[in-house]
Amino acid sequence: MTAAVRHDDLRRRNRALVIAAIRRAGQPSRTDIARTTGLSHSTISAISADLIAEGVLAQAKGAEASSLKRGRPQIAIGINPEAAAILTVVLSLNSLSASLIDYSGNLVAEDHRRFSTLTASRANLMAETAAAVRRLLNHRGLAGRPVLRIVMAVQGITDSRSRALLWSPITMHSDIPFADALEEVAGIPVTIENDCSMIAMSLRWRNPERYRDDFIAILLSHGIGMGLMLKGSLFSGTHSSGGEFGHMIHQPEGALCRCGRRGCVEAYAGNYAIWRNARTGDENAPPAADISDADMASLAAEARRRDGPERRAFEKAGRALGYGLGNLFALIDPAPVCFVGHGASAFDLIEPSLRAAIAQTAGGQHSDSITFDTETNEMPLIREGCAVRALTFVDQEIFAPGNPAQQRLYGEMIA
């Protein structure tokens, strides 16, 4: 039983629809919007007039690429970049990077620092993050725009309400309430998300042809992460952020994993596992703390050069990933997969054994037709995913609010 549909929901939802259509199309005319949304011209006219009056949208004045066609020229209409701004924060191993982004999605300012996340105290981690946020909030490029939302991405497990970092490989501390801490600093809503989920958001935004309703983003890095889009919405578990693909058990009582358990996919396919298999051959050796991309690249080069333990290690990684994906496909059916991160640059070494393993599983019945994509640099994807998520929040909650209190808040902030 779905919730009751009130009368005013109609306007709210259609406003959100119009904003989303414009965000996707860039600079559409009213006629374009009517076509993509399916709403009538009159409705589009009314809604866009309201949104322009509120400063959310702006008409592109002059400078039209001319029409060359007869008839009244179309008036391009776009997101008003002055309407608001949002902030993204990406915390990763020994690196903190924050960005200020205007309401139309353009980068206004960046702030990047390196510091040792592994040795930092809880308070230190929160303080560094808060300081980065504070610096950007005071940035003069803001020019009076209200900053309405912060989305932070971290590697690790967050709680389902996106308030705290429950566990992460970048620090030994757990249950760090980043959202509360940053809300206190900024006075606006903050959520903290899993980095791979943000990668999935970004893939969907960049290439909705390929990544629409169901697809999988897998981060190949020191550990293995996953972002899962199911039926058009980001899948995260009910309690935590879920999607712990890297810690599905590939081999009961198998190789020692960084998480302390045995036989996880990550214990075969994470950088440390590949390194360990290639260099020591001992699956029970304690995982190395960090392995540079350069080291991994030379390992891959060696594996390509000759048939030896290096090549074997990448094959094992492919096998573990293949069985893991096969098990996932047994549950959710095959879907497009994108391998992201520096590890994806060695995908040629991984792919044969990965495909062979998938073919052994229930999900691998059409394993030939499964396509894989790679994207070796994850950072831009993570940031873009955060931006997309934050802007969508603002679109829906502030500019098409179900609850008048939220819009009142915006009124106060721009006053």
Add this chain to the structure above:
Amino acid sequence: MTAAVRHDDLRRRNRALVIAAIRRAGQPSRTDIARTTGLSHSTISAISADLIAEGVLAQAKGAEASSLKRGRPQIAIGINPEAAAILTVVLSLNSLSASLIDYSGNLVAEDHRRFSTLTASRANLMAETAAAVRRLLNHRGLAGRPVLRIVMAVQGITDSRSRALLWSPITMHSDIPFADALEEVAGIPVTIENDCSMIAMSLRWRNPERYRDDFIAILLSHGIGMGLMLKGSLFSGTHSSGGEFGHMIHQPEGALCRCGRRGCVEAYAGNYAIWRNARTGDENAPPAADISDADMASLAAEARRRDGPERRAFEKAGRALGYGLGNLFALIDPAPVCFVGHGASAFDLIEPSLRAAIAQTAGGQHSDSITFDTETNEMPLIREGCAVRALTFVDQEIFAPGNPAQQRLYGEMIA
């Protein structure tokens, strides 16, 4: 971007909401409905007046359990059983059982036959099913009610559009277009669903306290099946019915499974696997075709009586199920689990090793708090799930249609 919200959708959705509220509550008053739906009294009054005029609902006349309270007595309002009927068909190993059910969910007639599904030809399977449907369509208990929907449940994999049985252990044939065949016979929409999905529907209907938005139904039988409810809707894959929990790989290159692959959960936890482990100790022995419930019961009795290969076999089953569930929990977070079917009567033998295995996995961090439920007879659940699904379809598509053509069809059928 969601679909445009048209104005008439509002009425349609609120009509569906009212029907659902009444179906759930049984015989509520208008005031009750207003409370549970959140709609205003005026709206409920208008919608229920319409629905009564259309014959969808009926006021309980007289026979009120009296009020004992002051004030105008409440008028109980209920689903009109005369408004329509639906048909459920459950095809399982060597058994076909169909039921005629009125619009308020009461059983009108049943039709049950035994025949050998394993040896039957494709045409034979479809003909038997069609004959059962035809018999019930001509049943005099129908008394002029239009039969508006058929939902059929089968063990196995169906396509995602619920039109055909792609693969099933009860027959050697594949790609059997049951939905098309029955639609030709009955002239009304037919869908074919996985039996475990219907079990999940039924559990949710029976006990929404425990089984609401996220839960898992696992059928322990000759094979292993799963019905998965995620975020309040039945999860099935994008291409096929998905949810092939029994064929997740527990042990790469492990025991021989009925499906021809190796190491599937089912190859350790299906009846044939438990039997094989207990009696031959050879994991590669070809699976027995069928093992009676009585034989499995005596195997369980023996396992309870003494520590021997029988007990070991049940332990192995628990271990495979535990790792499988743990891997599932790694992806979707722990959720309530119900073990269904005759195999659940040996759950006491399975539970210890199952819990021990879960504790080894990423999803098992709070393995103590995970609760399991058992239900040894699956047939009533499957039938009830089909009925719930069919009635919901009728509620939404016929009596609260988005498309006037559907309602016109009903008009013709009752004329």
Add this chain to the structure above:
DNA sequence: ATTCTTTTTTTCGAGGCTCGAAAAAAAGAG
């Protein structure tokens, strides 16, 4: 230069829907 065409955008009135308030209905309590 002025008058057609064509296309986009806005305006206007009709028709629906939900809601709150008020009225009506239908009992028991005094």
Add this chain to the structure above:
DNA sequence: CTCTTTTTTTCGAGCCTCGAAAAAAAGAAT
């Protein structure tokens, strides 16, 4: 027989969307 209390219905206000018609703003044609 009149007062309370509770449920249900009625009625008017306020929105919202839509289609049709009007207005606007160009290029094309004369």
